[in-house]
Amino acid sequence: MANIFSIPSSLPNRELWEALISTDNVLIERIVSTGQVTPLGEWYDQDRDEWVILLQGEASLVYGDGSQIQLTPGDYVLIPAHQKHRVEYTTFEPPCIWLAIHFISK
Template identity: 65%
Template sequence: MSSKAGNIFELPEQLPSEELFEALLEHEKILIEKVVSSGQVTPTGEWYDQERDEWLIVLQGEGELGYEDGSRIKLNQGDYLFIPARQKHRVEYTSTEPPCIWLTLFF
């Protein structure tokens, strides 16, 4: 594996209409990913139902996640969360100004 430097806060001048996903590190059973959201949410009726545990932190902006039981959690800059594998969840809100930058760790 070669070294690669970058800046987590670097964004394109014009954000696309879709979320941006950038794998920062993939190694064996670990994936670290940068996600940039700017108003995107999970489509109605759809759920994330992942096979791996997920730990995430909001580095910039804010977002809100909803769970199958109807509960919701708002996450502001600096807030982090652990989501066990197979816990159905969805993105209910993401900020646009500034865009929401998530750092996710799947393991």
């Protein structure tokens, strides 16, 4: 048993990525961010669709077309495969806790 909100007391100065379930068809992961963002000029361009919900903290995402969304606890979004996006902002206190589900849609 584990708790999605349990954060290590000595959280490293980097994002924490934990695979909760990983198969050929799906990856479910918990991500804990403490102020980290996607480096300038870099974009996520993933082969799988990603459904992500922000459980704690605040964050913002920017898409390749320049549009931006703000996320607060409970907000979720579906990011289609190969939609370029980046994390522009995450809170340090409280840390952002994300639950991300990566999958291939038919």
